[in-house]
Amino acid sequence: MGYARDVGALARKDLLLELRARDTLPAMLLFVGSVFVVFHFALPGTSSRLATAGLLWVAILFTALLGLGRAFVPEREQRTFDGLVLAPCDRSAIWLAKSLATLAFLVAAELVALPLYALFFHSVGGATVAAVALADLGICGVGTFLGAMAVATRARDLILPLLFLPLAMPIVVGAVGATVVDSPGRYLGFLALYDLLFAVICWASFEYVVAE
Amino acid sequence: MNRSAATIQAVGRTRISLPVLAGASLVLVTTALAFVFFVAPNDADQGFSQRIFYFHVSIAITAYGCFAGAAWKALRHLWKRDPRADLESYVFVHQGVIFGTLVLLTGSIWAKISWGHWWLWSEDQLVLFLVLFLFYCAYFMLRFSVDPGPQRANLSAVYALFGVVLIPVSFAAIRLSKQLIHPVVFTRDGPNFHGWILVTYCLAQVALPVLAYTLYRLELSAKRLDGRLRDLREVLA
Numbered sequence: 001m002g003y004a005r006d007v008g009a010l011a012r013k014d015l016l017l018e019l020r021a022r023d024t025l026p027a028m029l030l031f032v033g034s035v036f037v038v039f040h041f042a043l044p045g046t047s048s049r050l051a052t053a054g055l056l057w058v059a060i061l062f063t064a065l066l067g068l069g070r071a072f073v074p075e076r077e078q079r080t081f082d083g084l085v086l087a088p089c090d091r092s093a094i095w096l097a098k099s100l101a102t103l104a105f106l107v108a109a110e111l112v113a114l115p116l117y118a119l120f121f122h123s124v125g126g127a128t129v130a131a132v133a134l135a136d137l138g139i140c141g142v143g144t145f146l147g148a149m150a151v152a153t154r155a156r157d158l159i160l161p162l163l164f165l166p167l168a169m170p171i172v173v174g175a176v177g178a179t180v181v182d183s184p185g186r187y188l189g190f191l192a193l194y195d196l197l198f199a200v201i202c203w204a205s206f207e208y209v210v211a212e
Numbered sequence: 213m214n215r216s217a218a219t220i221q222a223v224g225r226t227r228i229s230l231p232v233l234a235g236a237s238l239v240l241v242t243t244a245l246a247f248v249f250f251v252a253p254n255d256a257d258q259g260f261s262q263r264i265f266y267f268h269v270s271i272a273i274t275a276y277g278c279f280a281g282a283a284w285k286a287l288r289h290l291w292k293r294d295p296r297a298d299l300e301s302y303v304f305v306h307q308g309v310i311f312g313t314l315v316l317l318t319g320s321i322w323a324k325i326s327w328g329h330w331w332l333w334s335e336d337q338l339v340l341f342l343v344l345f346l347f348y349c350a351y352f353m354l355r356f357s358v359d360p361g362p363q364r365a366n367l368s369a370v371y372a373l374f375g376v377v378l379i380p381v382s383f384a385a386i387r388l389s390k391q392l393i394h395p396v397v398f399t400r401d402g403p404n405f406h407g408w409i410l411v412t413y414c415l416a417q418v419a420l421p422v423l424a425y426t427l428y429r430l431e432l433s434a435k436r437l438d439g440r441l442r443d444l445r446e447v448l449a
Contacts, residue, residue, distance in 0.1 A: 166347035
């Protein structure tokens with residue numbers, strides 16, 4: 001019970017911070033809109049549903065990356081990371097709370113991005129929405145974990161995409177598969193399995209990322 | 213100081229010496245090469261080019277072995293706080309990336325000869341190795357942008373552990389994403405090759421891990437010597 005309260009308090013802190021400063025979400029929204037426009041001109045003529053489905057996922061992935069890169073910036077700039085680590089709560093609660101906050105930003109960005117995609121390119125089906133929901137969990141869980149790693153390095157923002165993209169490859173396979181095939185069950189199952197597997201690893205090993 | 217000296221001695225007693233290993237890998241790799249070129253018969257279907265498979269497959273399995281070794285050492289670092297495990301894990305990743313690059317090269321050569329293209333996305337193992345190659349290259353980026361110390365060891369270890377989870381997950385993902393073209397040598401009825409082909413394959417399969425282990429030990433001893441030199445210099449300065 002105490003664990004859930006810790007996570008809630010930490011996540012609320014991040015959401016409150018975003019509500020006051022408005023650093024991340026407007027940037028993500030603007031980015032995803034610009035990416036769609038760039039895609040329109042990058043695609044040759046009238047492109048197929050298949051091609052644009054792939055591009056939707058590229059847009060989501062890179063928008064998420066933008067949010068993930070910002071996730072630990074306040075902690076770094078205000079030097080509050082040590083305070084978080086020293087707080088009398090389980091360290092994995094920090095990861096879970098950050099993931100939830102990032103997930104909230106990503107979902108908010110997608111609430112605009114998916115209708116925009118439907119408006120610009122092709123309609124969005126139920127399977128796509130399910131895939132987006134499942135992929136978001138994996139993207140935010142793994143991405144936040146790697147964000148905490150990246151923020152400990154000298155390279156910081158530079159290194160997060162390098163760490164994240166190879167690990168996100170299975171998400172793209174599952175998500176694109178679920179978007180384009182007629183019976184997406186297998187792909188959605190794969191996404192759920194990925195989420196579960198990596199959530200357990202992240203949860204168990206976050207301690208080592210933040211503690212010396 | 214005394215304790216570490218004692219550990220090094222104890223390790224020295226239990227391990228095969230480096231010159232013996234180097235000699236063994238030289239003999240084994242040379243014999244394997246001789247078998248590949250002169251003893252193994254031409255493949256009825258693919259001809260001479262099929263011979264690259266003896267090394268391609270063995271190198272791939274060796275690379276997996278290195279990544280698994282890296283993860284095992286990473287686990288020892290996180291779990292038992294073994295002071296030597298961090299460097300050992302790093303050297304394993306390094307060897308794994310070298311052998312992984314060789315997999316990509318031999319795979320590309322084979323794809324060019326068999327299908328006329330240097331790169332084929334329909335090649336499961338090749339695509340998997342590309343993903344792993346990118347993943348483990350990022351390992352070096354991560355490791356070398358953190359100052360040496362406990363935090364670097366922890367981050368490296370956690371990332372190396374992610375690697376062994378990523379291997380099966382990526383493999384499943386690649387299988388999901390396409391149809392199967394890769395020739396499958398081992399089936400449920402056991403290996404579908406016999407005689408000299410089997411002998412040659414087994415020889416290569418033994419030779420390359422021995423070579424990898426020799427390189428691993430060599431790099432490890434060089435890195436340890438480096439570290440000790442640095443310590444001595446600090447003491448003197």
